Amino acid sequence: MDFLYLELQRCPTLQRGLIPARDSRQGRRKRLATTAHHYPRSVLVTGGAGFIGSNYLLQAVKAHPETRFVNLDALTYAGQRENLAALEAGSAYTFVQGDIADLDLVTALSEEHAFDTVLHFAAESHVDRSILDPLAFVRTNVMGTATLLECARRAWNGRTDVRFHHISTDEVFGSLGPEGLFREDTAYDPRSPYSASKAGADHLVRAYHETYGLPIVISNASNNYGPFQYPEKLIPLVIQNAVAGAPVPVYGKGDNVRDWLHVGDHCSAIDRILQYAEPGSTYLVGGGEERSNLEIVRLLLKLVDQALDRPEGTSLKLIQFVTDRPGHDFRYALDGSKLATDLDWTPSRNLEEGLRETVAWYLANGTWMEQTRNRSYDEYYETQYRDRIDNPTETT
């Protein structure tokens, strides 16, 4: 059973064994056999103790019983080994604490496990932290990715039955105005240390394909939400502050726009791309759910009030407009048609339902939130928000 098998049960075109696909850019119709290009058997997952990696592994280990997964994670403030405690009893999953930029370690792991797949999630991932400490981002995101690529090149030595999949972000394309969409061929224009470091990593991944023929794929996804997200990010931060009755900081006027993608949908897209995409290709993965930050915050506050049986509108007064993020990208929005037409993948979750489930998950997992926050969260929160919250730009 794999993610595709699970989707077969709800997708008649896949049940017939063919994916009909329309290449809308060239006005052609084509039919793609569902035969995978790549069957992962021994997978190095990096950063699997983080938000998206944990969600991926929890699904993938179940869906691919023949496959062995090794999770290499440094357990930075963002990594929680306990997320995957349920997998540790089984023989299909192994956890290794270590740094992706450690060439000797990654080489030794490759020799021991004969990986045929690298699924690379590990990164410093928070834009605000990249503004406070950019070099950490260059080190992990650029040097770490370069180290993994070099190990893969040496270990695979020209093999074509292998895959290096880089999990990347739509932020590499920069900032959109009110109109337009990013596409796979949009020119890179990163504007924060985080997005510049991810763009650098993408360029290296492509360079290894062009120069050495390394079979790579890249997926650039929009903003994820769902279980296990570290509470520095907007959605879990709003939920936890609302529950505590604490101020909810909204940067600028809250009119910046993001496209929200449920992490479960992102993981199913990753699984599809890893197996079915042509080597050398790139796919954008979006949720098709664009909202301004203020809309998202208001919706979340409504959902928290409903979940806690508070009178409607109780938490709205917590919104505090604060000093904006420097260089704040105005809008991200993706054209997902290549993924839809080539690989017949579209997101399955509706945003309001997905957020309702997410609020319920955080409310039911208060202990997870407490343990996660105990690490360095309070120190970070103080640095990032104290002045902002003490000096709001306006209140609602």
Ligand code: NAD
């Ligand atoms: P996260 O911050 O929650 O997790 C990152 C994980 O990487 C953590 O477990 C951390 O311990 C590990 N890590 C960090 N540095 C490491 C190192 N040097 N060696 C080994 N492990 C290390 O991140 P996330 O939100 O799960 O994002 C995963 C990937 O997806 C990232 O590459 C990110 O750029 C990309 N992405 C994220 C989103 C999003 O909305 N969260 C959207 C698009 C793309």
Ligand code: DAU
């Ligand atoms: O687009 C994909 C990217 O989405 C990923 O590559 C990143 O790893 C991920 O962190 C995310 O980046 P953003 O900067 O868009 O996400 P964040 O949750 O930090 O912020 C979402 C929006 O909310 C953004 O416009 C900034 C705003 N914001 C955020 C925080 C934390 C606030 O207004 N207040 C806040 O306190």
